[in-house]
Amino acid sequence: MKFTVSLVAKSSAxxxxxSEFTRIPEAVLETPLLFLHTRGAAVxxxxxxxxxxxxxxxxxxxxxxxxxxxxxxxxxxFGKGIAEFAGLKEYLNYVSVQDSxxxxxEGYHEKNSISxxxxxxxxxxxxQTYITCIEALKPDMFQAIVDGDTTSNSSVKRVRRSVDDxxxxxxxxxxxxxxxxxxxxxxxxxxxxxxxxxxxxxxxITELKGLGVAGYVLEGFHTNGESATNLSWEDLxxxxxxxxxxxxxxxxxxxxxxxxxxxxxxxVSKGIDIFDATFPWLVAERAGALIFPNTLPKGKAPITETLxxxxxxxxxxxxxxxxxxxNENNKDELVDRVFEINLKDKLxxxxxxxxxxxxxxxxxxxxSRSYVHHLSATSELQGPILLMMHNLHHYINFFRxxxxxxxxxxxxxxxxxxxxxxxxxRSGKLDD
Amino acid sequence: xxxxxxxxxxxxQCKTTKAKCSLMTLPHHVVETPVFxxxxxxxxxxxxxxxxxxxxxxxxxxxxxxHLGNRPGPDLLESCGGLHNFMGWPRNLxxxxxxxxxxxxxxxxxITEEGVKFKSPYDGSECLLTPERSIEIQNAIxxxxxxxxxxxxxxxVSGPRVEEAMHRTTRWLDRCLKAHKRxxxxxxxxxxxxxxxxxxxxxxxxxxxxxxVAGFAVGGxxxxxxxxxxxDQFWRMVHLSTDLLPNDKPRYLMGVxxxxxxxxxxxxxxxMFDCVFxxxxxxxxxxxxxxxxxxxxLKLFGQDFRPIDEKCDCSTCRRYTRAYLHTVATIETxxxxxxxxxxxxxxxxxxRNIRESIMNGTFVEFIFNFMDTxxxxxxxxxxxxxxxxxxxxxxxxxxxxxxxxx
Numbered sequence: 121m122k123f124t125v126s127l128v129a130k131s132s133a134x135x136x137x138x139s140e141f142t143r144i145p146e147a148v149l150e151t152p153l154l155f156l157h158t159r160g161a162a163v164x165x166x167x168x169x170x171x172x173x174x175x176x177x178x179x180x181x182x183x184x185x186x187x188x189x190x191x192x193x194x195x196x197x198f199g200k201g202i203a204e205f206a207g208l209k210e211y212l213n214y215v216s217v218q219d220s221x222x223x224x225x226e227g228y229h230e231k232n233s234i235s236x237x238x239x240x241x242x243x244x245x246x247x248q249t250y251i252t253c254i255e256a257l258k259p260d261m262f263q264a265i266v267d268g269d270t271t272s273n274s275s276v277k278r279v280r281r282s283v284d285d286x287x288x289x290x291x292x293x294x295x296x297x298x299x300x301x302x303x304x305x306x307x308x309x310x311x312x313x314x315x316x317x318x319x320x321x322x323x324x325i326t327e328l329k330g331l332g333v334a335g336y337v338l339e340g341f342h343t344n345g346e347s348a349t350n351l352s353w354e355d356l357x358x359x360x361x362x363x364x365x366x367x368x369x370x371x372x373x374x375x376x377x378x379x380x381x382x383x384x385x386x387x388v389s390k391g392i393d394i395f396d397a398t399f400p401w402l403v404a405e406r407a408g409a410l411i412f413p414n415t416l417p418k419g420k421a422p423i424t425e426t427l428x429x430x431x432x433x434x435x436x437x438x439x440x441x442x443x444x445x446x447n448e449n450n451k452d453e454l455v456d457r458v459f460e461i462n463l464k465d466k467l468x469x470x471x472x473x474x475x476x477x478x479x480x481x482x483x484x485x486x487x488s489r490s491y492v493h494h495l496s497a498t499s500e501l502q503g504p505i506l507l508m509m510h511n512l513h514h515y516i517n518f519f520r521x522x523x524x525x526x527x528x529x530x531x532x533x534x535x536x537x538x539x540x541x542x543x544x545x546r547s548g549k550l551d552d
Numbered sequence: 553x554x555x556x557x558x559x560x561x562x563x564x565q566c567k568t569t570k571a572k573c574s575l576m577t578l579p580h581h582v583v584e585t586p587v588f589x590x591x592x593x594x595x596x597x598x599x600x601x602x603x604x605x606x607x608x609x610x611x612x613x614x615x616x617x618x619h620l621g622n623r624p625g626p627d628l629l630e631s632c633g634g635l636h637n638f639m640g641w642p643r644n645l646x647x648x649x650x651x652x653x654x655x656x657x658x659x660x661x662x663i664t665e666e667g668v669k670f671k672s673p674y675d676g677s678e679c680l681l682t683p684e685r686s687i688e689i690q691n692a693i694x695x696x697x698x699x700x701x702x703x704x705x706x707x708x709v710s711g712p713r714v715e716e717a718m719h720r721t722t723r724w725l726d727r728c729l730k731a732h733k734r735x736x737x738x739x740x741x742x743x744x745x746x747x748x749x750x751x752x753x754x755x756x757x758x759x760x761x762x763x764x765v766a767g768f769a770v771g772g773x774x775x776x777x778x779x780x781x782x783x784d785q786f787w788r789m790v791h792l793s794t795d796l797l798p799n800d801k802p803r804y805l806m807g808v809x810x811x812x813x814x815x816x817x818x819x820x821x822x823x824m825f826d827c828v829f830x831x832x833x834x835x836x837x838x839x840x841x842x843x844x845x846x847x848x849x850l851k852l853f854g855q856d857f858r859p860i861d862e863k864c865d866c867s868t869c870r871r872y873t874r875a876y877l878h879t880v881a882t883i884e885t886x887x888x889x890x891x892x893x894x895x896x897x898x899x900x901x902x903x904r905n906i907r908e909s910i911m912n913g914t915f916v917e918f919i920f921n922f923m924d925t926x927x928x929x930x931x932x933x934x935x936x937x938x939x940x941x942x943x944x945x946x947x948x949x950x951x952x953x954x955x956x957x958x
Contacts, residue, residue, distance in 0.1 A: 160879055162886040169604070169867055170889070191879045197855045198875065207871040239883065470628055482601075486640045490632065494595060494624045501599035501885055 121261060121307040121334055123151075123372045123393075127526060132364070132391035135526045138180075138372065141212055141260050142305060143203075147178040151372060151393040152526075154519045155182035155214060156512070157221055157401055161206035164401050165501075165508045168207055173482050174512050180212040180261070182376075182396045184219035185253060186236040189243060192256040201258030214309075215259040216337075217250075217266055220376035221398030223345030229269045229285070247292035255302045261334065263309050264293040268339035270315035271347065272355050279315035282340060286313045287327040294331045307334030309374060312363060315340050316355055321363045335372035338363065338392070346455065348377030349399070350433075353386055364391050378402050381412055381459055381518065382542065385535045388522055400511035404504050407496040408460035409475040409489075410511045413537050414518035416530055425477075428467065430458040430545045458545050461489075463507065468493040481513035482506075556766035557696070558739045560802055566915045569943040570794055570821030573910040576802055578696040579737055580636065581643040583611045585802060585823040586906055588814060588899045589646060590831055594619045595639045597896075598831055599888035602641045608866070608897050612644035612696070614826050617689055618653040622674070626692035634694025645695035646826070648806075649686045652704050652771075663703060665720065683727040687740070691733050697804075699769060700728040702743040707772055707785070714747035721745045722759040729763065741804060743771035744793050748785045757796035767802035770794075770822070774807025787816065787939035794821035811840070811902055815922050816939050818906050819915070830899050834891040837881030840898040842925045846874070848891070853878040866897035916945055923947055 127135040136151040156163050156171075156179050163171055163181070183202060188195070195205050203209045217234070218224050228235035233246040245253070250265040267285040270278060290310050297303045310333040314321035341356060342348040367373060374394035375387050384395060403410055411427070433456045461468070461475070474484035475492065483492070483506040495503035525534045559577040566572065576583040590597055590605070591614040597605060605613065615635055620626075624638075632638050635645060654661050654668050661670040667682035683701040690698040701724050703717040725742045732740050742760040746752030760768060770793045773786050790805060797803050802823045808814065809827020817825065830840060837849040839860040846853070846860065859869035860877070868877075868890045880887040909918035919940065923932055937947045 160884040160886075161876075162880060162884050165885050165889075167867075167886050167889050167893075168871055170601070173603075191854070194854045194875055194879065198857055198873075205873070206876055207873070469624070470631065472632060488632070488638075490624070490628065491595075491638055491640075494638075498594045498619075498623055500594055500596050501888055502596040502601065504885065505599070505601065505889070 129526050129529060129531060131389040131531060133389050133526050133531055134391055134393060135523060136393060143260055144212055147212060149178055149180060150523055152388050152522055153394050154515060155180050155394060155396040157182050157396045157398045159187045161188060161202055165505045174509050175516055180214050183213050183215050185215055185217055186219050186238060189236055189253060190238050190240060192253045196256035212260045215254060215257055215262040217263055218344055220344045220396055221378055221401055223347060224343045226269055226343050229267050234265060234267055247289045251293060251296040255300055258302060261307045263337055264311055265289045266311035266339050268313055270340045271343060272316050274315050279317045279320050282313045283320050283324045286311055287324060290328055290331060309335045309337045311337045311339045313340035316359050318359055318362045321359060322366055325366050336367055337374045337376060342377055344377055348379055351379060351383055353383060360390050382538050389531060397512060397515055400515045403460050404507035404511050407464045408457060408462055409507055410460050410514040411476050412459040413541050414514055415521045416525055416534055417537050427545055429547060432546060458542050463492045463496045475510050481510045483510040556739050557737050558766040560800060564911045566910050568916050569819040569945060571818045571910050571915055573907045574823060578644045580696055581611050583644060584907055586818045586903055587612060587824055588903045589614050589826040590896050591826055591828045595635060599892050604893055608900055610900060612646060615645055615647050616653060617647045617650035620693055621650055621689040626689045630692040636694060646697040647690050647693050647695040649699045649701040650681055651701045654681060683724040684731040687728050687731040697739045697741055700725045700740060700742050702745060702771055704772060705747060707747055714749060715752055718746045718752050718756045725760060725763060739766040741767045741769045743769040745772050747772060748789060750792055753789055753792055754796060757793060767804060768797045769804040769806055771806050783935035787935055790817055790820050791942055812926060812936055814902060815919060816936050819940060819943050830895040831892055834895045835888050839891050840895045848874060848877045848881045860894050864897060866894050868894040919945055
């Protein structure tokens with residue numbers, strides 16, 4: 121695999137490409153890049169045919185081992201790798217450790233192994249077993265096994281330990297990879313951990329020097345799932361600045377997890393090259409359709425309708441604590457829905473408009489909000505299918521806009537458009 | 553010139569059985585019969601999109617009035633031009649009356665001459681589904697074929713209740729016909745009742761045939777499917793009903809869908825079928841094949857790298873293996889889409905094979921091959937053997953000349 125940086129913006133944002141993958145040599149993927157998140161080697165709700173209706177371009181599928189480890193024996197017997205096993209050999213694939221879209225329970229780190237929470241329960245995986253699994257899956261790229269079990273609340277001792285183990289694991293992986301006929305030429309991404317402790321982050325980078333890696337994954341800032349949606353940029357930024365400043369420019373940097381579009385843009389500005397589509401998935405799971413402006417402003421306001429206001433979750437939590445709200449708000453509502461509309465809302469019962477005006481996705485070309493509301497209200501499987509198709513389409517276009525913005529030095533304008541959108545949705549009476 | 557928005561042209565008649573192959577034209581699309589109609593209860597076929605159904609060449613599917621009448625409700629459907637528009641299905645729809653589901657889903661349904669009285673499952677209030685209301689909802693939904701509200705009685709019931717229901721069904725048909733506001737675009741089918749009593753069935757058919765309608769349904773038999781004695785009585789009533797009903801109008805046998813049932817009931821002269829079985833079993837990870845079902849959740853499929861059916865050309869079988877489906881069946885929703893597509897393809901291909909064999913005059917051979925594949929040990933169900941014998945097909949002694957006169 122080859123990573124080429126073609127342009128660096130005034131911020132540290134980079135435009136680049138991943139290419140020269142052995143299995144699909146003609147594929148060239150532009151960065152910042154959106155990996156398509158999968159579970160059980162399938163994009164949630166979408167079979168190959170439906171994926172093709174969303175996009176016919178080349179994509180890389182992100183395949184968390186945690187959703188595959190129960191079946192590696194069968195994939196091994198199949199012999200041709202997970203992509204073909206899952207009927208998706210047209211796509212490149214990257215095996216990661218955890219499912220960045222699903223919260224990983226904290227506190228289950230072990231001395232020489234990590235915990236993978238599968239359907240059957242907790243599985244302990246050491247680096248040797250990990251590499252054996254990767255050999256069975258034969259991915260086009262994979263992540264080194266990592267102890268990323270830290271958050272902003274973690275103790276120094278925990279953070280230090282996560283760095284020690286991550287470095288140790290990386291060494292073993294690199295060693296085994298070199299000796300493996302199957303994996304010796306497969307690009308591996310090493311993980312930088314260290315929580316929110318700059319010193320530990322830099323130590324991690326130093327101790328990983330010399331390891332032949334194809335790029336880096338910045339782990340240890342969250343424990344996946346909703347915890348990635350609630351990142352504090354204030355806490356994150358200084359650590360990122362130092363960390364990225366010490367990494368070589370010529371290797372790609374990945375940040376896994378369902379970060380919000382605004383955090384995503386900030387991460388792009390800092391020099392992150394690879395993200396995943398877990399955010400659009402989580403939104404679809406809660407019957408949400410993404411509507412945030414995903415293109416550069418072209419003069420007129422991107423969204424002309426008055427959307428329902430969305431309080432910030434922090435505000436809701438505050439109100440719950442001092443009792444100024446009724447008890448209709450449950451834990452669900454602590455999720456920030458400012459980037460989406462909630463199709464379960466009765467508001468959309470007879471709304472004949474598409475999810476997003478001028479959206480060219482399959483769902484918006486064909487169906488009304490009213491129909492999607494009906495599917496959501498009756499828990500029909502077609503609901504999440506249509507929402508996933510729309511949300512992925514919306515996000516893929518978002519990434520196109522990001523490329524354009526970097527090229528034309530308009531990243532700040534894209535960012536402002538998004539900030540303005542969020543501000544306008546936050547205003548509105550509390551007892552709406 | 554048909555007085556109804558339906559034409560029915562018989563293309564070929566089997567010379568041995570009562571099977572026939574026909575072309576039915578409805579407002580939205582043609583339908584080749586015998587036809588199997590998949591069921592899309594709440595305005596979608598669970599887990600698949602309309603384009604996939606079109607690709608499978610599904611020409612007509614079902615929607616349930618009871619569910620749709622509640623959510624999203626007839627007013628919304630009317631305001632957006634009907635269910636076709638709402639769900640993006642450009643081909644034909646058939647809706648049931650809502651009565652059957654009410655009786656089977658609701659504890660306290662009470663049937664009076666007025667209609668079906670029940671307690672709303674949403675707020676407990678008392679509701680009444682009358683023939684007029686059922687037609688009103690079905691007019692709003694806009695299906696190409698709509699069903700009368702019938703007084704449906706479980707076939708396990710006997711005695712005067714069955715006769716009462718049979719007569720009431722005719723009276724309710726008349727009320728439905730009167731209330732029907734869109735006869736130029738929707739065909740109203742009556743439903744032959746009469747339980748398991750040949751006299752009552754005959755009387756029911758006779759009465760319904762006095763009305764000017766485009767087709768007929770045979771009802772009250774779908775809960776006899778749990779094998780054994782029930783199936784024996786079931787086929788006799790089907791056989792009787794098709795003898796009575798005219799050959800130049802479609803005959804719809806409600807609720808029938810297992811492969812063997814479809815083959816036999818085609819031989820008995822039915823043209824239209826519906827059943828939730830293929831789509832429901834898909835959601836449980838079961839794929840339909842000529843020898844029955846494959847429960848893909850079983851570990852034995854973990855390293856079976858063949859498609860569900862090597863001879864199947866559906867999009868699932870062209871790309872996915874049993875082994876992969878085993879890993880995702882009932883776990884990832886994509887499995888539902890994949891297996892549903894295959895099961896619908898299976899059912900539609902079965903019907904296509906039936907039609908082709910009738911056209912070619914080889915339907916009897918088709919029946920033999922089908923039964924041999926489904927029952928390799930030759931343990932044919934007794935009811936099927938008896939039913940086929942009634943239409944001159946002898947599964948056991950195949951040397952016998954298969955001739956209606958022998």
